[in-house]
Amino acid sequence: MQDYKLFAALAAVVDTGSFERAAGKLFITPSAVSQRIRQLEERAGQTLIVRSTPAKATPTGARLLRHARQVALLEQELQDDLRGDDHERLVELPIAINNDSLNTWFIPAVKEVLITERLLLQLKVEDEAHTLGLLKNGDVLGCVTSVEQPAAGCTSTRLGEMRYRCIATPAFAARYFADGMSREAVLRAPAITFGKIDTLHSNFLASRFAVAAGEFPAMIVPSVQSLLHCIQAGLGYGICPELQWEEIQASGALADLMPADGPMVPLHWHAWELQSPRIGRFISHMVAQARARLPQ
Known part of the structure; x- marks a missing residue:
């Protein structure tokens, strides 16, 4: 469980861009955030965060961040299952998408599954040729992109044109x-x-x-x-x-x-190979709806 806290600190620093804002998000002190990042860096044997403004993940930090986000989603769903919670907690869903998709087919395609699965979109908007970089950096768990070849540890699914x-x-x-x-x-x-x-x-x-x-x-x-x-x-x-x-x-x-x-x-959906059941259901629904709305 302690490792989860370390990964959560890494994700908070990258998401907020600073140790101070990460501390506020996690309800701990900035020194505690710094200590957790140092522990991760000692285990990895290299720097994970570039101490800039804003703070950014190094390539190794980005790989660990992808793992941290996967662990967080899987752990939350496991806790919901163990409690037998009929009212699952809301889950944040960070996605990178291009402007044209966001303004046309995407929201109509996912609105129902967002409600039924209790998901909160956290959208990062970028050109379709550049959204994949956000996935590689660990900023998002999936993206709509014009690139077909998946990154390491990810899958690629054609959506249409x-x-x-x-x-x-x-x-x-x-x-x-x-x-x-x-x-x-x-x-x-x-x-x-x-x-x-x-x-x-x-x-x-x-x-x-x-x-x-x-x-x-x-x-x-x-x-x-x-x-x-x-x-x-x-x-x-x-x-x-x-x-x-x-x-x-x-x-x-x-x-x-x-x-x-x-x-x-051409548009493709890229996401991590390992997904929680709830996110998996979102992806299946979104892909089916995209293919129904976009020329193939």
């Missing part, structure tokens, strides 16, 4: 793309993009028109809904999830600039 449409208002399309999209047209038409870390738009232009990132004018709007609002306002053209497009296409307020050639991103 996230398909996109390149859209603009009819007036904007008439002004900049009267003769259709072309290299010359995209070099002068203002684009609405999510941000520099999100390469979906730039990769799309590079593959279709040999236009590199930085060669085309762009407005950065790091919000899925606000990006769509800017496109609807006629400020530029952009790429939105097909699931969003399906909700607005009937109005005629927006035009699909390349109906047969929108971008596509």
